[in-house]
Amino acid sequence: MATPVRVEAAGGEYMENVVVLEWSVEPGATVTAGDTLVTVETAKAATEIPAPVDGFLTAIFAEPGMEVPLSAVLGLIGTTAEDTAFEAKAEAKGATEGALAKPEPIVREQISSAGAASARRIVASPAARVRARSMGIDLRAVRASSPSGRIKLRDLASTQVLDGGPNMSRTPATALPADEAGRLNVIRSGAPGNIPVVMIHGFGADGPSWSPIERDLARQRPVLRLELPNHGKSPRRRMTSFSELAREIAIAFDDLQLPTVHLVGHSLGGACALALADIRPKRIASLALIAPAGLGPRIDGDFIEGFAGASSPVSLGPWLRHMVADPKIIGDDFVRAAMASRADPDQRAAQRQMARDLFPDSTQSFDLRAALERLTCPTRTIWGKADAILPWQQALSVPGEIALHLLATTGHVPHLEKPEVVAKILRDHFASTETRP
Amino acid sequence: MAMMRYAEALNAALREEMSRDPSVFMFGEDIGRYGGVFKVSRGLMEEFGESRVRDTPISEQALTAMAVSAAMTGTRPILEIMYADFIPLCMDALVNQASVFGYLWEGQVEMPFVLRTQGGGGVGTGAQHAKSLDSFLTHIPGIKVVAPVTPADAKGMLKSAIRDAQPVIFLEHKLLYNMRGEVPDGEDELVPLGKARLVRPGRDVSIFATSKMVIEAEAAAVQLAKDGIDAEVIDLRTLRPLDLASIKASIARTHHAVVVNEGWTFCGYAAELSATIMDHCFDDLDAPVARVAMPDMPIPYSEPLEAAVIPNAARIAEAARRVLA
The missing domain is CATH 2.40.50.100 (RNA polymerase II/Efflux pump adaptor protein, barrel-sandwich hybrid domain)
Known part of the structure; x- marks a missing residue:
């Protein structure tokens, strides 16, 4: 304790x-x-x-x-x-x-406005008040999204995101943790101006895993890193099917209220991005899929199970090195940092369950090749030729008008292994769609 | 399972209970030779005879007092009141007799009678034959009020009502009689009173509806689903006593409630539901409860005007969007 x-x-x-x-x-x-x-x-x-x-x-x-x-x-x-x-x-x-x-979360607020705000009566729904009290959220720092001006439950979910409040650790549980309410977490960075990019990470990763290319992209545009359920600071919720997961992503995307975005997804996040582009085609300016899931049945099930279950740097390290072409880039510090972000046993249990639900018997239970055929936005795929998790040959099912970047001596995480290359591909991709007539 | 119309399911329940228990008998206007204006009692006089299926003169006040007296003296009467609009004529026997005699005589009398009636609009029957006076009846302590929607519930709940020791008002709806549905076989397939029915599970908003409004709420949920709103629809089935546990559990999931009843808005059944939800679920609510009910006015005879005021799927969906905004 x-x-x-x-x-x-x-x-x-x-x-x-x-x-x-x-x-x-x-x-x-x-x-x-x-x-x-x-x-x-x-x-x-x-x-x-x-x-x-x-x-x-x-x-x-x-x-x-x-x-x-x-x-x-x-x-x-x-x-x-x-x-x-x-x-x-x-x-x-x-x-x-x-x-x-319970500890109060860390609330970033402007001192000058806080005094004035505290004098006003805060209008919030009863449920939002109860939730805020139990989470230690100061309602003065929450902005109401409803036309009624009343703070609702959904507003708390996004507040928690913006403030990066303390992750209330719970006592380790052996059983699957109960579903949590709240919206998916979004990490925001970048300069305002150009069309924002929304990035969806892969299974077992989190928003910060985009950091090798995030800074580069953030110089030109807002970057919104969406965290999958059971990952990062997003709520833990059982996802019994890919369509349920896609629905969660669509809800989170709609909450962002962005008219148009560039969409980037890696691995499972690539499948999510593809599904999102399929159901919200008018709001996607471009799509980039990095080693995406959903394009074939095969997946390395041992990796998924081993990675999701690893409870110490000793067991996590080999799986991390399995993901990349050159194991030397995964040093001990990297493994320790990765383990620190996976310290919560409840979260690991939730991820394992999610893996079993989405990838039963080392098989991808969902097939998005048909969605690929329906895409209307400019799309590129990026795949490492040494990918040991999802074989790059699955890229061959991609329709001809979609560009395919095959990176030599690169494994399953191109944005970690070849960040300059991936960032350049994405920059060019975004720019080409933004300058079109 | 057998496919039946709602009216046929009621007829089956009446037939089975009259066969099962010789103390069950029924009376009302035009229920015998004519078989009831909605044909619910068709064939029963032929089968059970004129002493157990009785045609009566037009006097709802006398009929209801008869039901009370007959129930007190050891039989199980089933009274049909042709239109719920005539319920005010029955009120003295309900309010001053049926609901209080058990208390006044310290439980020495039971009151096992069923008052069947039908209400609701939608087919141009005008201001005197289309009302839903649910709240007149649910206002009375000591009387159960039920309003099944499916043929299965119609049969199972009518059987439960006939076997109940308390007065039960059984509310039907003229637009439900022709609806078809699967009905379980078996004379003892009862549907318990006091339990709501989950029609459709949903995550975003709970719609609590009664009688024909359940059908409208289901249609509203289909419309809402097209906009990505996942509405839960709950058929209360029993209006009193209320299945509070189901209501609380649903609102704890969705945090939003829409209540729908075809009766008038002010002091209506929807108002009572709304207040009850506020009492028990306040801290779970993420928005005020929305009421969808009849405007406070006579029901127009003109069918377009009637359609403009009776609650429907569009108004329910609009209310759901409003609470979710």
């Missing part, structure tokens, strides 16, 4: 928020009670927050520059290097008031 790091001791009684300045300790490092962990700016001065107990710094929720309420949990100190489970209830003053004791 991990101990939360809080800021409360540092504030004066007239303060509600502090700004995080700097962490003195790296995630994963050993700490001793009393060590300075993090420095925050209060109304008076910079204040150092000491470690409350001995252990390992297993999570950082509040990045430097963020403004957080006094009661926020800044990070976690675990008893082991992977211990991120903590129960807010256990440390409540009145142990029965579990909901009130």
Whole structure:
């Protein structure tokens, strides 16, 4: 059970928020009670927050520059290097008031507007109020999307996304975790201006896995990285079929309310992108499929099961190296970082179930080749010739007018293995559609 | 299973229960020789005789008092009131007798009678023959009120109502009698009173409807599905006592509720449902409950005007979109 790091001791009684300045300790490092962990700016001065107990710094929720309420949990100190489970209830003053004791999320809000907003009565639906209370969301920071002006449940889902609030770790469960409500998470970056690009990652990955090419693309346009159910910070929900997954993606896409986007998907995310382009054809300016699923029955089932189930860097490393053509690019740091993003056992269990539902008996249970024939937007496929997960020969079923980039000495993750090449292909692809008459 | 019309399913229930229990008998206007204006009791007088299937003069007030007295003295009467519009004539026997005698005599009397009637509009029967006065009846404690929609429920619930120890008002709808559906075989295939029916599961909004409005709600759900809205439709079946557990469970899933009833809006059954949902599900609601009901006005005789005011699929779908906005 991990101990939360809080800021409360540092504030004066007239303060509600502090700004995080700097962490003195790296995630994963050993700490001793009393060590300075993090420095925050209060109304008076910079204040150092000491470690409350001995252990390992297993999570950082509040990045430097963020403004957080006094009661926020800044990070976690675990008893082991992977211990991120903590129960807010256990440390409540009145142990029965579990909901009130949960940490407040980190809310980025402008100090100047916060004062004015707090004076107004907040109009929110009863369900949204209850959910916000239990999640520790400050409704003043939530924008209502309904024409009624009332904050609804869906608005909370997107708030959680924007704020990157603390991931409330739960005690590890052996059974499949219960379905969670809420919308899929979207990580936003990039400059406004050109047509935005929406990126959908593959099975077992997450939004940040696009980082090798994200910065390049973000220079020219907004980048929205959508996270699949049971992945990243998206809710855990059983997806019993690909059509159910496609429906979730369509709901999340509609929520973005973007008139036109470039769509990029990798692996399972490629299949999702293809399905989305099929059902929302008018809103897709271009489509890029990187080693997409759904174009043939074959898939490496051992990999899917092994990768989804790996619970330590030792077991995860070999599977990560299996994904790429050159195993040397997957160093120990990479494996540790990948494992850290997969620390939640509930999430791993949910992903395993998802794999069993979507890829029973090492078979892709869905076939999107017909959707490919119906596409009207400019489309390119990118595939590594050394892909050990989805054989590149599946690209041969692609209709002739769709471009195919076959990358030599490249495995299943071209955007990781050949980021410059993939970024250039995508830039050219987007530009060619944007300059068309 | 047998394919039956709603009226045939009711007829089968009456026949089976009269055969099963000699204390069951029925009376009402034109139910015997004529077989009932909607042919629900067709052939029963021939089969069971004039003493058990009785034609009566036109006096709803007297008929209802007769049902109460006969039930108290050990028989199981089934009274047919030809149109629900005449329910006000029955009120004294229901409000001051049927619903209170059990209490006044400390449970020494049972009141096992069924009052069948039919209401609703849509076929140009005008201001005196098309009303849904559900809330007049559901307002009375001590009386059960049911309104089955499918032939299977019509048969199974009428049998349950006849066997019930309390007064049961059995609401039919003139546009349901010709609807067909599968009905389970077997004399003891009962459908319990007090349990709603999940017509169609959905994730986005719960539509609670009664009687013919269930059919409209199903059509609304089909329209909504085209826009990607996944509506759940629940047929309440029993209007009182309400199946609160099903209502709560549905709203806990969808967080949005539309309530539909063909009666008038103000102080109507939809209003009661809405208030009950507010009482029990407030913290699950993501939007105010929307009511779809008859405007507060007489039902026009002109069919186009009637169609303009009776709740329908389009108005239900519009209400669902409004709560989801």
